[in-house]
Amino acid sequence: MTEALIRLRMNEHDAHYAGGLVNGSRMLDLFGDVATELLIRSDGDEGLFVAYDNVEFKAPVYAGDFIEARGSIVKTGNTSRRMEFVATKVIALDKNGKYDSTATVLPVPVVVCVASGTCMVPKDKQRGEQLG
Secondary structure (H helix, E strand, O other): OOEEEEEEEOOOOOEEEHHHEEOOHHHHHHHHHHHHHHHHHHHOOOOEEEEEEEEEEOOOOEOOOEEEEEEEEEEEOOOEEEEEEEEEEEEEEOOOOOOOOOEEEEEEEEEEEEEEEEEEOOHHHOOOOOOO
Protein backbone atom coordinates (compact mmCIF):
# COMPACT_ATOMS: atom_id res chain seq x y z
CA MET A 1 0.00 0.00 0.00
CA THR A 2 1.34 3.42 -0.93
CA GLU A 3 1.22 5.96 1.92
CA ALA A 4 2.28 9.59 2.37
CA LEU A 5 2.57 11.97 5.33
CA ILE A 6 3.08 15.70 5.68
CA ARG A 7 3.34 17.73 8.89
CA LEU A 8 3.06 21.46 9.19
CA ARG A 9 2.16 24.21 11.57
CA MET A 10 -0.99 26.21 11.08
CA ASN A 11 -0.13 29.90 11.15
CA GLU A 12 -2.01 33.16 11.57
CA HIS A 13 -2.65 33.29 7.80
CA ASP A 14 -4.52 29.97 8.08
CA ALA A 15 -6.82 31.38 10.78
CA HIS A 16 -10.14 32.42 9.31
CA TYR A 17 -12.41 32.81 12.31
CA ALA A 18 -12.35 34.47 15.73
CA GLY A 19 -9.93 33.07 18.26
CA GLY A 20 -7.49 31.88 15.61
CA LEU A 21 -9.78 29.08 14.39
CA VAL A 22 -8.62 27.58 11.10
CA ASN A 23 -11.15 26.96 8.33
CA GLY A 24 -11.79 23.24 7.86
CA SER A 25 -11.09 23.58 4.16
CA ARG A 26 -7.40 23.94 5.08
CA MET A 27 -7.40 20.22 5.94
CA LEU A 28 -8.68 19.50 2.42
CA ASP A 29 -5.76 21.53 1.04
CA LEU A 30 -3.42 19.26 2.98
CA PHE A 31 -5.20 16.13 1.74
CA GLY A 32 -4.83 17.43 -1.82
CA ASP A 33 -1.07 17.73 -1.30
CA VAL A 34 -0.93 14.22 0.16
CA ALA A 35 -2.94 12.90 -2.80
CA THR A 36 -0.53 14.56 -5.23
CA GLU A 37 2.45 12.88 -3.55
CA LEU A 38 0.64 9.53 -3.57
CA LEU A 39 -0.05 9.82 -7.31
CA ILE A 40 3.54 10.81 -8.07
CA ARG A 41 4.81 7.86 -6.03
CA SER A 42 2.43 5.39 -7.64
CA ASP A 43 2.22 6.68 -11.22
CA GLY A 44 4.86 9.34 -11.78
CA ASP A 45 2.24 12.02 -12.45
CA GLU A 46 0.35 14.52 -10.30
CA GLY A 47 -3.00 13.30 -11.65
CA LEU A 48 -6.31 14.94 -10.84
CA PHE A 49 -8.52 14.88 -7.76
CA VAL A 50 -11.97 13.82 -9.01
CA ALA A 51 -14.13 13.97 -5.88
CA TYR A 52 -14.38 13.54 -2.15
CA ASP A 53 -17.13 11.11 -1.18
CA ASN A 54 -16.79 11.71 2.57
CA VAL A 55 -15.39 14.50 4.74
CA GLU A 56 -15.84 14.64 8.50
CA PHE A 57 -14.50 17.45 10.69
CA LYS A 58 -13.89 16.00 14.14
CA ALA A 59 -12.14 18.69 16.21
CA PRO A 60 -11.14 22.36 15.89
CA VAL A 61 -7.75 23.44 14.57
CA TYR A 62 -6.15 26.72 15.65
CA ALA A 63 -3.25 28.84 14.47
CA GLY A 64 -0.14 27.42 16.13
CA ASP A 65 -1.29 23.79 16.02
CA PHE A 66 0.91 21.22 14.28
CA ILE A 67 -1.09 18.98 11.97
CA GLU A 68 -0.09 15.69 10.38
CA ALA A 69 -2.01 14.76 7.25
CA ARG A 70 -1.74 11.13 6.14
CA GLY A 71 -3.16 9.35 3.19
CA SER A 72 -3.04 6.04 1.45
CA ILE A 73 -4.21 4.50 -1.78
CA VAL A 74 -6.67 1.79 -0.77
CA LYS A 75 -7.85 0.69 -4.22
CA THR A 76 -6.33 0.98 -7.68
CA GLY A 77 -8.39 0.90 -10.86
CA ASN A 78 -7.37 1.33 -14.49
CA THR A 79 -6.99 5.10 -14.07
CA SER A 80 -8.65 5.71 -10.69
CA ARG A 81 -7.02 5.68 -7.28
CA ARG A 82 -9.27 5.46 -4.22
CA MET A 83 -7.70 7.19 -1.21
CA GLU A 84 -8.36 7.61 2.48
CA PHE A 85 -7.04 10.49 4.59
CA VAL A 86 -6.73 11.45 8.24
CA ALA A 87 -5.47 14.69 9.79
CA THR A 88 -4.33 14.71 13.40
CA LYS A 89 -3.24 17.47 15.74
CA VAL A 90 0.10 16.45 17.29
CA ILE A 91 1.09 19.72 19.01
CA ALA A 92 -1.28 22.38 20.32
CA LEU A 93 -0.77 25.85 21.71
CA ASP A 94 -1.63 25.88 25.39
CA LYS A 95 -4.21 28.67 25.68
CA ASN A 96 -3.97 28.46 29.48
CA GLY A 97 -0.18 28.45 29.50
CA LYS A 98 2.01 30.96 31.25
CA TYR A 99 3.02 32.52 27.90
CA ASP A 100 1.29 33.03 24.55
CA SER A 101 3.93 30.75 23.04
CA THR A 102 3.41 27.82 25.43
CA ALA A 103 2.69 24.62 23.49
CA THR A 104 2.11 20.99 24.34
CA VAL A 105 3.11 17.84 22.48
CA LEU A 106 -0.09 15.82 22.69
CA PRO A 107 0.48 12.35 24.21
CA VAL A 108 -2.26 11.03 21.94
CA PRO A 109 -2.79 12.85 18.63
CA VAL A 110 -6.29 14.27 18.17
CA VAL A 111 -8.10 13.35 14.95
CA VAL A 112 -9.32 16.61 13.45
CA CYS A 113 -10.54 15.45 10.04
CA VAL A 114 -11.07 12.25 8.04
CA ALA A 115 -11.93 11.99 4.38
CA SER A 116 -11.99 9.67 1.40
CA GLY A 117 -12.06 10.31 -2.29
CA THR A 118 -10.98 9.35 -5.76
CA CYS A 119 -8.17 10.65 -7.93
CA MET A 120 -7.26 9.65 -11.44
CA VAL A 121 -4.21 9.49 -13.65
CA PRO A 122 -4.85 9.29 -17.41
CA LYS A 123 -3.46 6.04 -18.82
CA ASP A 124 -1.05 7.87 -21.17
CA LYS A 125 0.49 9.73 -18.21
CA GLN A 126 1.08 6.69 -16.00
CA ARG A 127 4.69 5.64 -15.57
CA GLY A 128 3.78 2.00 -16.06
CA GLU A 129 5.73 0.76 -13.05
CA GLN A 130 4.55 0.91 -9.48
CA LEU A 131 6.87 2.68 -7.07
CA GLY A 132 6.85 2.27 -3.29
